[in-house]
Amino acid sequence: QGQLVESGGGLVQAGGSLRLSCAPSGSSTSVNSAGWYRQAPGKQRELVAAFTSGGTTNYADSVKGRFTISRDNFKNTVYLQMNSLKPEDTAVYYCNLNFNYYSVYGPRALDAWGQGTLVTVSS
Numbered sequence: 032q033g034q035l036v037e038s039g040g041g042l043v044q045a046g047g048s049l050r051l052s053c054a055p056s057g058s059s060t061s062v063n064s065a066g067w068y069r070q071a072p073g074k075q076r077e078l079v080a081a082f083t084s085g086g087t088t089n090y091a092d093s094v095k096g097r098f099t100i101s102r103d104n105f106k107n108t109v110y111l112q113m114n115s116l117k118p119e120d121t122a123v124y125y126c127n128l129n130f131n132y133y134s135v136y137g138p139r140a141l142d143a144w145g146q147g148t149l150v151t152v153s154s
Contacts, residue, residue, distance in 0.1 A: 037126055039111075040148030047116050047152070053126030053145050054108040062102060063129040063140065065109040069122035069150075076125070080111060084129075094120075116152045123147040 039051035051067065066081035080100035082088045088100060099112040109126060126145040131138060 035126060035128055035143050035145040037124075037145035037148045040124060040150045042151045042153065043116055045116060045118055045152055045154050048112070048114045049116065049150060050113070051111040051124055051126070051148060051150075052108055053110075053128060054106065055128065055130055055132070055143070058132055059107045060131045060133065060138070061104065062107050062109060063131065065100070065102065065129070066127045067098075067100060067109075067111045068125045068127065069120075070125070070147075071119075071122040074122075079124070113150070116150075118152045118154045121150060121152050123149050 034056040035053055036056045037053045039049055041049060043049055063084045064082060067079045068076050069079050070076040078091060079094055080090045080098055082100055090098060097115045101110045109128060125147045129140060129142045131140050
């Protein structure tokens with residue numbers, strides 16, 4: 032437990048699209064909340080998009096209207112759809128999930144980070 036699997040990064044031209052996905056690598060029962068963050072070279076990690084356990088969704092101003100965070104409750108997977116990508120979106124993207132699972136001690140919640148996936152947008 033405690034591991035997340037991220038995928039979907041890559042190289043894309045400006046104006047293109049990518050979809051990132053993130054899911055617990057082990058068994059899980061549900062995702063409570065999630066966030067996507069990014070860190071560009073020489074910059075601090077910043078929040079890109081997130082949803083709370085109450086269902087509130089928020090986005091960084093720089094990605095509003097272009098990025099969409101979503102979830103598949105059956106697969107316990109969280110996605111980040113990125114459209115109209117710009118060179119300034121180039122960064123390593125990390126997911127953060129708070130999810131539930133069953134342990135030998137009963138139901139538990141865990142907060143975990145993905146390993147990061149590189150998104151490169153060429154001009």
